[in-house]
Amino acid sequence: MNGLTMDQWWFRSGVLAVVTLWRVYQTIRRPSVTSALITVGILAVAASFVFEALGNSENLKGGRPFLPTSIEVLLLMVGWLALGAYYAHADASRVAWRIVMFLVGLASVSFLLIAVIGFVIPAGINLYNFTVGEVVLYYLAQLLIYPGLNGAVGYLAYRHTRRSRGALRAALTLTTFSLWLLTPMLVVRFVEVWDRYRGIAVPRFIMPMWQGMYFCGATLLFVSFIAVAAAHRTKQLADMWRAVRDNRKLRRLLHDLEAISPPHFAYPQTGWTPLLLKPHTARMTARIECRDRLVTLSPHLGAELTPHDCNEPAAVARAIAMLHRSSGRPPETMSTQPIAILTEESPENDLLVKLAESYCRLTER
Incomplete structure (x- = not known):
């Protein structure tokens, strides 16, 4: 056959x-x-x-x-x-x-x-x-x-x-x-x-030519399908590793943002850790919570930042680190009018992850 x-x-x-x-x-x-x-x-x-x-x-x-x-x-x-x-x-x-x-x-x-x-x-x-x-x-x-x-x-x-x-x-x-x-x-x-x-x-060369082209083409096609599947899986594994790495940095940032947030904004502690979630879900959860804390603390952080610095991850990281080292929590009588911080994001420019990286570098010195 x-x-x-x-x-x-x-x-x-x-x-x-x-x-x-x-x-x-x-x-x-x-x-x-x-x-x-x-x-x-x-x-x-x-x-x-x-x-x-x-x-x-x-x-x-x-x-x-x-x-x-x-x-x-x-x-x-x-x-x-x-x-x-x-x-x-x-x-x-x-x-x-x-x-x-x-x-x-x-x-x-x-x-x-x-x-x-x-x-x-x-x-x-x-x-x-x-x-x-x-x-x-x-x-x-x-x-x-x-x-x-x-x-x-x-x-x-x-x-x-x-x-x-x-x-x-x-x-x-x-x-x-x-x-x-x-x-x-x-x-x-x-x-x-x-x-x-x-x-x-x-001609004698016709059949060997046909068989050779059929064998090479079919073999290469089969190998290429395996290679495409392997490339997709490799990309997925690389994305998962980046998600795990970003999640660790965002979790560290979130921990200190919670430490300086008003008590009524604190999340209840449970026995489950976000690292038990799928890496992508954990990263998105950490991003949402970090953004929520930044909105809460933006009036106090804005006092330490110029309008230009509000979209600079390194400057925002320094302001958070300074606040965390000095008073621990801002006064509850502070202004509640939020200020735009790190809003110039794009799919190619993840300012929140850059903030987490800058904050980790500052606190690890």
């Missing part, structure tokens, strides 16, 4: 079945568009193996192997379209989605053509009998759609690559290269089928 022994076919099917079950579990546990697209693609490819086996089992005298293989082709198209939609969703542009919609229309027309040809081929015709005109048309209909489909999905992967950075960019570059490597392989296969139909001797 596709040049594989029965043992190799079962091994490939078993590995894909495990991956499929894991992806279905992940999608049910945390549903999202990207997760659903990946799961649909893997499910379609896994189901195509079943119909591939049915097609080979029907490849006997009196059998109709082209009917199950037509469904196999449809499922492979669905898998490839899901992969293209995944890259289009990551690219988030109209151009990418227009390419996907065009591919869906082209694949639909191609499948109807393939299904009609597969239905009219008489029973008992071998899958690889290239002397029959209908069989050649069946394969040529496939080989006319797959190079364009492969190349277009590779282009969508390339668009996603341009927006990525670091290890993810390298992994997606490998994906793009492997998809584009499989495209000329299909053209070589087209030439081989056409030459066999015309009765022309196929």
